[in-house]
Amino acid sequence: MTDQQEIRHGPAAREVDRPAPNEGRLERAIAAQVRRLRQASGRTLAELAAAAGISKPMLSKIENAQTSCSLTTLARLADALDVPVTSLFRGADTEREAVYTPAGSGARIVARGTRVGHDYTLLGALRGPHKRMEAHLVTLTERSEEFPLFQHPGTELIYMLEGEMVYSHGESSYPMRPGDALQLDGEGVHGPQELITLPIRFLSVVAYGEIPSGD
Template sequence: MTNHARDDADAAIDPDGGTAAGDAAAVAGKLEQVIAAQVRHYRTAGGLSSAELAARTGLSKAMISRVETATTSCSLTTLQRLADGLNVPVTALFRGADTDRDATFTKAGQGSLTVRSGTQHGHEYRVLGTLKGRTDALEPTLVTLTDASDVFPLFQHPGTEFIYMLSGKMVYGHGAYEYTMEAGDSLLLDGEGPHGPLELLDLPIRFLAVSAR
């Protein structure tokens, strides 16, 4: 092998011991397997034979077989024909292709304590999880009220909020309305309206506040 040829070969090898072409082939192979499984799933769920799906899509029976055995790469046109023949959106054929998604697991009694305007009045706010980089993510917060107080800060924020009572009893305000809430009660509200506890009737009080912005 000449030095030039050796340099070209070395350039194709990444630091982890693989090659760019090999990595691309692995990704493509995984995608083909996902499409194969989804096409087979929707075809059998719809009670269609390979011949019937072929007739619906204008593809050959042999092509349907190659798709379902992941031995061919589908063009966008073929994917659209398959989706139309199966009566599903094209995106349904890719379900399961991207399984690397964020999740947050929080053990009982854990979570991040945050300081808010009610902290100085005996209110505890424990955030139970967040997803990084998501502007539309939910923010679940466990709120615990342990001290009787005559001062109750009100909150306003974009989006919506869901309140679910776990224990205790309180009067919760939203705008001009008041709601007496106890364990098992819930309230869905527009976050733009001033909201928060107005009267603590039975301590300690614990409720889950889930906001979506």
Template sequence: MNKQAKPPATKLTQDPHALRDQREKNLEVAIGRQVRDLRKRQRMTGSDLAAVSGLSVGTLSKIENGHISPSLNTLQVLADALRVPFVQLFSGFDEPRSAMHVKAGEGVEIDRAGTRAGHQYSLLGHIGSNDSGVVVEPYLITLTDESDTFPTFQHEGIEFLYMIEGQVDYRHGDRIYRLAPGDSLLFDADAPHGPEVLVELPSRYLSIITYPQQR
């Protein structure tokens, strides 16, 4: 009997092992390097950018070499001339990046908006305002014989579930998925979703919700 051929692996566009260019710790140097890189990408000479921005070639050279600290107005003029968002001129600067380590059993138990009776939510970490534009909320959810079934949760964003213990029939839209340990489910959280049948208790699963950061 011929074994069923495996579907071809999906090729991802992002390299998980890629290294980013080292970030500059001096703000003036970081801005100057970014202006120069953006100018070169657009195949503009220093004279071209000076003409478009209204700055002198000498001033532009000092900015690109990090020798002066340009005003906010000058930076806005350069951003307009380079046709990029203002904040992109700061993208090479080495800002602190947050991390949060939560030891086993130390997740913060919270009452999340819309929480149903008997649904225990342990928040496993939280990073506030950041440059990614995305909020990520990781939860460890525990269901017991005191838990309600509630298959009509709805909220913005994308949600990922990973089943750790027990079994549940989990609804998403008009489909039901039997989730057992090791199973995962990734879905658009705007559709009605949630545990419809608690098959084997206690059940525990990891829920990671991502949604756009409110600016």
């Protein structure tokens, strides 16, 4: 065997033949759903195959992710199982991020206003390739002649939980009481203007737009 042949049949060739990381994901998801639904209905392979008008060996291959069945076959299986055909695809999507913060476990953040009785608790930050969201529980316990103002990208939702205050955004002012909500453009200068009834607690959720990737 020549050196050229060794290169052609060596690691480079094996790299080409390597399966993609997500290969077979759809087949495995369909297999799990069909098997689960069939077992929940109390039917055997033969019974479901007959109801769907397909062979028992074909159904066995589907439940073992050994074949890619047609949409027609999937529709027949969905009809036989009395479920929407879309339910057979559950679990085929890529995993999605979620952030869970139990009560009292949010991180305390030192920010502008902390020294004048503003407490910021991070309830979670959801970050992805095209989006980001951050949620804070803000507690105001002291009055002050000056309050910090904020300006940031994205859109912010403020939902009042306790107390009463006046909140400013740009040239406008809004009275905020429990149950009131204010959505604002974060690029506009905003922040508490007057604290009327203490303590004040409100939920602040900032949803950032698409974050451009670096070069």
